[in-house]
Amino acid sequence: MKIVVSGLGIIGASVCASLRAAGYTVYGKNRGRDALEYALEHGYIDGEATTYEDADVVFLALPPDITMRELDTAIFQDGAIVADICGIKGLIEDVVYSKPRNYRYVGTHPMAGKETSGVRSASATLFRGANLILTRHEKTDEKAFQTVKDLAVQMGFGYLLECSAAVHDKKIAITSQLAHIVANAYAKSDEAQDCGGFTGGSFQDMTRIAGVDEAMWTQLYFCNRENLLFELEGLVERLGKYRDALAQNDEGKMKDLLREGRILHETSKKKREKISD
Amino acid sequence: MKIVVSGLGIIGASVCASLRAAGYTVYGKNRGRDALEYALEHGYIDGEATTYEDADVVFLALPPDITMRELDTAIFQDGAIVADICGIKGLIEDVVYSKPRNYRYVGTHPMAGKETSGVRSASATLFRGANLILTRHEKTDEKAFQTVKDLAVQMGFGYLLECSAAVHDKKIAITSQLAHIVANAYAKSDEAQDCGGFTGGSFQDMTRIAGVDEAMWTQLYFCNRENLLFELEGLVERLGKYRDALAQNDEGKMKDLLREGRILHETSKKKREKISD
Structure with missing residues (x-):
C-alpha cells in the first residue's frame, strides 16, 4: 500500500511519522523544500512524492481552499482512497460529490x-489517545472508510467517531472554532x-490558543x-446576562446564572467521560 | 511561632500542609469537624485551634464575607500578624483600616x-512554583510583611508579587474573575x-473552570x-466585532481581528515569561 501525504505541517507530518512508525511506506508531498528535508532527516517519510497518481491512499493535510482545489482538479489513481483532515466538512463534501x-x-x-504549527511541531505520538472524527455520506465507500479507520488506529487515535458532515460542522463550531475567537478576544x-x-x-x-494562524x-x-x-x-447573548446581573447589582441572578452553568457543565462532562472510557 | 489557619478548604489546608512540611507548628480552626479530622489524620495540622488569641500568625482562608467579619470583630493577640488569602483586596483593606x-x-x-475544592483537594505541594500576590498599603507593617513573604517562600511559592489592593483588583478581574464567567457561559x-x-x-x-462554586x-x-x-x-464589545465580521461576510476584517489578538497575545506572553524566569 503506497501512502502519500500532501502538506507537511504539524498534522500532515504527524500522519507520516505515526504511520511510518507503524511500519507503513509513506511519501511526502510539499511545496516548500524545507519541510520535506526536515521530514526526510527525521525519518517521517520514506521519500518525496511529486504526484498522487501512483498512490493507493492519499491524505490531504492542507488548508481548506487548497484541499478543495486538489479534490476537484488533481489526478488520482482509479479507486484511490483520498482522505482530508480539514476542520470543516460540509463544503468539502459539496466539492467532492458535485x-x-x-x-x-x-x-x-x-x-x-x-499552539505551535509546522513540521517541527509534528511527532509520531501527536495523535496518541486523541479523538478522530470521520464523516459519512450516502456515497461513502464502506471499504475505503474501513481502511481509513484502520490507519487511524495505527496512527494512535484513541477514539473514532462517525457522523455526518452537517453534525460535524455544527459541533465543531462550539468545541473548537468559537474557542479560538474567545481566546483571541480575551487576550486583547x-x-x-x-x-x-x-x-x-x-x-x-x-x-x-489566542495566537491563531x-x-x-x-x-x-x-x-x-x-x-x-x-x-x-449565543455566547454574546449569554455573557450579556452576567453583565446585566452585575450592572443591576443582582447577586441572586448572578448566582443562578453560575449555578445553571455549573450543572450543565457537570452533566455534559460526565457524558463526555463516558464516551472516552 | 504559633501559626493558626482558619478555614480548612483547599487553600487553607494547603497552607497548613506546606508550612508543616517545612517544619512549622500549625493549628487548624474550622467550623466543620470533618475537615479538621481529615487534616489531623493526614498530618496537615498539629492540632485544633478554637481561638486566635495565642497565635503569632493567623491565616484567614475564608470566603470574603467571613474574612471581613473576622478581621473586624475577632480577638487577636497584640501585634499578631493576620493575613488573608481572599481573591479581592480593596474591600478587605477598607474593613481593616476603618x-x-x-x-x-x-x-x-x-x-x-x-477545579475541585475542599480539604481533600489540598496538598503540601499545591503552591509549588505558583505566584503569590501580596498587597501593600501605607499602613502596612514592614516586619509583618517580610514575615509573610518568608512564610510564602516556605510554602513553595515560586514568584512573589507586591502591589496595591487597587492594582490587584483591576488585574484579577481579567486574569481570573472574568475567565470563570466566560467558561461558565461557554459551557451552556x-x-x-x-x-x-x-x-x-x-x-x-x-x-x-466552568463548574464554579x-x-x-x-x-x-x-x-x-x-x-x-x-x-x-470590554469582552462583549470585542466579541461583537468578530460577530460583525462574520455577519457582514467580511473575511479581511476577521483576519485583521485575529492578527491583532495574536500579536497582543504573543507580546504579553513574552512579558509574562520574562517575569516568571
Missing part, C-alpha cells in the same frame, strides 16, 4: 494539535497586556459561517 | 487552585451538552463589581 469521481473520498478531522484586554505575576491556570487556559482560521470560519455565527451570537 | 487595629494585616492572594451552548468525541484541548481549556464566586464578583463589569463589557 460530480462523479474516480477516487473514494473519506473525510476526517483529528482532534489534536498544539488592556489589563492583560501587563499582568505578569497575576496569572494562574485560569488565564493561561483561557488564552492558550489568522489566515487558516479565517478560512475555516467562513467555511462554517452560519454555525459559527449562531454559536458566537 | 479603625485602629491591635494586629498587623497583610493581604495575600495565591494564584493556585484546582446547546451543542456543548452532547459533544463527546468532538472535543480536543481547546474546548477542555475553555470550560475547565456559585456562592463564593458571586461574592468575589460583587466585591470587585466595577472592575469586573468593565472587563466583561
